[in-house]
Amino acid sequence: MSEDKTKAKAYWKENLRYLTILLVIWFLVSCGAGILFKDYLNQFSLGGFKLGFWFAQQGSIYVFVILIFVYVYLMNKLDKKYGYEEE
Amino acid sequence: MSVELWTWILVGVTFALYFGIAIWARAGSTKEFYVAGGGVSPLSNGMATAADWMSAASFISMAGIISFSGYDGSVYLMGWTGGYVLLALLLAPYLRKFGKFTVPDFIGDRYYSNTARTVAVICALIVSFTYVAGQMRGVGIVFSQFLQVDIVVGVIIGMAVVLVFAFLGGMKGITYTQVVQYCVLIFAFMVPAIFISFQMTGNPIPQMGMGGSTSDGVYILDKLDALHTDLGFKEYTSGTKSTWDVFAITVALMVGTAGLPHVIVRFFTVPKVRDARKSAGLALLFIAILYTTAPAVAVFARTNMIETVSEKSYSSMPNWFKNWEETGLIAWSDKNGDGKIQYVAGNALDGKKPEFLEGRGAFGERLVANPNMAEMNELYVDRDIMVLANPEIAELPNWVIALVAAGGLAAALSTAAGLLLVISTSVSHDLIKKQIKPNISDKGELMAARISILVAVIVAGLFGIYPPGFVAAVVALAFGLAAASFFPAIILGIFDKRMNKQGAITGMVVGTSLMLFYMIRFKTGLVGVMDPLPAEDWWFGTSPEGFGTVAMVVNFVVSFVVSRLTAAPPKEVQEIVEDIRIPSGAGEAAQH
Numbered sequence: 001m002s003e004d005k006t007k008a009k010a011y012w013k014e015n016l017r018y019l020t021i022l023l024v025i026w027f028l029v030s031c032g033a034g035i036l037f038k039d040y041l042n043q044f045s046l047g048g049f050k051l052g053f054w055f056a057q058q059g060s061i062y063v064f065v066i067l068i069f070v071y072v073y074l075m076n077k078l079d080k081k082y083g084y085e086e087e
Numbered sequence: 088m089s090v091e092l093w094t095w096i097l098v099g100v101t102f103a104l105y106f107g108i109a110i111w112a113r114a115g116s117t118k119e120f121y122v123a124g125g126g127v128s129p130l131s132n133g134m135a136t137a138a139d140w141m142s143a144a145s146f147i148s149m150a151g152i153i154s155f156s157g158y159d160g161s162v163y164l165m166g167w168t169g170g171y172v173l174l175a176l177l178l179a180p181y182l183r184k185f186g187k188f189t190v191p192d193f194i195g196d197r198y199y200s201n202t203a204r205t206v207a208v209i210c211a212l213i214v215s216f217t218y219v220a221g222q223m224r225g226v227g228i229v230f231s232q233f234l235q236v237d238i239v240v241g242v243i244i245g246m247a248v249v250l251v252f253a254f255l256g257g258m259k260g261i262t263y264t265q266v267v268q269y270c271v272l273i274f275a276f277m278v279p280a281i282f283i284s285f286q287m288t289g290n291p292i293p294q295m296g297m298g299g300s301t302s303d304g305v306y307i308l309d310k311l312d313a314l315h316t317d318l319g320f321k322e323y324t325s326g327t328k329s330t331w332d333v334f335a336i337t338v339a340l341m342v343g344t345a346g347l348p349h350v351i352v353r354f355f356t357v358p359k360v361r362d363a364r365k366s367a368g369l370a371l372l373f374i375a376i377l378y379t380t381a382p383a384v385a386v387f388a389r390t391n392m393i394e395t396v397s398e399k400s401y402s403s404m405p406n407w408f409k410n411w412e413e414t415g416l417i418a419w420s421d422k423n424g425d426g427k428i429q430y431v432a433g434n435a436l437d438g439k440k441p442e443f444l445e446g447r448g449a450f451g452e453r454l455v456a457n458p459n460m461a462e463m464n465e466l467y468v469d470r471d472i473m474v475l476a477n478p479e480i481a482e483l484p485n486w487v488i489a490l491v492a493a494g495g496l497a498a499a500l501s502t503a504a505g506l507l508l509v510i511s512t513s514v515s516h517d518l519i520k521k522q523i524k525p526n527i528s529d530k531g532e533l534m535a536a537r538i539s540i541l542v543a544v545i546v547a548g549l550f551g552i553y554p555p556g557f558v559a560a561v562v563a564l565a566f567g568l569a570a571a572s573f574f575p576a577i578i579l580g581i582f583d584k585r586m587n588k589q590g591a592i593t594g595m596v597v598g599t600s601l602m603l604f605y606m607i608r609f610k611t612g613l614v615g616v617m618d619p620l621p622a623e624d625w626w627f628g629t630s631p632e633g634f635g636t637v638a639m640v641v642n643f644v645v646s647f648v649v650s651r652l653t654a655a656p657p658k659e660v661q662e663i664v665e666d667i668r669i670p671s672g673a674g675e676a677a678q679h
Binding site for chain 2: 005008011012015019022023026030031034035036038042046047048049050053054056057058060061062064065067069070071072075076080081082085086
């Protein structure tokens, strides 16, 4: 296997690891906190919000935005590490 | 100045702006027409994507639906924003690297098959037409309400406007018009929301006001829960749908968002892979501003409305109530003859819409032909008016009311334009250029694209004049279709090198057919032949809106199994897959 291919493989593997972690968080805040564990979380409150309801209507959306920007940051760093930056 | 005068002025000014941009951004080549020349900055692309994405349904209907369904409305909030995470992480960068014009382009090349391309074109057309129907209806509603014209006239004006900027500028014109439309619609949505939040909670930031307390020191959400329980509704923060159904609908909307062709195509318009990632993030940020405000608006509007109407006499109702009654979006029938409005749980009417009789009742109300006498509830309120009437309910100045009209139009028109472009590109590029007449000149293709936009606008207009149901319900089904058709094929095309054409085609055909079957069986029926079955017959308690999730899983499984039973894709295709996985290096980012 050529050096290029090995490098591409390693890059892809790291990328997949980031994706897995970020998507697990994505699933936990939305389908998890907002739906599956909503009733449990509703015992707690955040100001005037019940916590599960807050995740479903506000919190998950804030987390989504943050997740994408974290991804952008991580991938830009990864591109640099492997020399895949575009001009 | 009167509301109408303000509305004419604001709508006139914004439309003039859209026309100006369309003329400035005339497209000269197919590349400009399809992907705006590929040189849009991530910031502009983020705004354009947000406007493209936030439709009449987001602007007009969403807060209304949440307002009436409380917690159940969360499916739209999480579903429609959560899909962006999938888009940004799993699709946008790779499709940009692939660097063609359309989704069927990707599918056709990745699966080395014109059959796959054709299946993708058909899916794109079904999804886009289902969706565009809702937009044209939205245009009609806004026009008829605010400019006092017939819905048909409103739809025709909308068609004419979209036609001008889509026809002349193609993607380039649409992109820059959408940037302006985003600004108009977000301003129009935020101004009344901020006013109302301040009025009700003393906090000008709606997202925080929603968790705040009213002047009597009670949290507004607790107060609303109490009002709901008193009137026999389910608690606002609990909802009525089963956990499984909420889950299924949310996932279907998330995946559908990521599979919508008019959104995906936007990531072909930026110069680089890293721009594609970044613009997905910016798009969601711009969308989140509206999407975190909407549930707050829903809570304020709901509380305000219940307090205004419940147990109050009809003759004391404010002007907005009677105005909306005139347009048929509010109806009251005094079932117990006390002259007061009883607004409690239960259907006020037999059937979905009020049917009015000639003449007036004892208190001057419009007489309703179909009151449901078995229920106590006397008041029918159309969900679509919550955002449109909100400024009036809160007694905001006239210019704010007019602004909402302009914002609603911006939202509907920008989405309609994006969809029409997908439809025309599918026809002119994926069908004519790639299959029927490969040696067509760039000029000829451009002409074909413009003609197909013209045809698409006419069809969309007919849908708007003869609407197939509630705006948002129709749109929600388009997501199920997108989830069931494209999403698996694109994901597997990038992440599974072994995926071949047999697998992808079978998956798309099975997924789409299953979704269409379920939709027709349980939602729309076949006019005159078959009526939709009731909710009791749903499979595993899955609503048609949530069935996209099931159809998607079936698509994934079928694709996977079939691909493993048939030959691996050719070597050069496997190389394409490896190539799109890295932003640069093994060659420059693919040229158009």
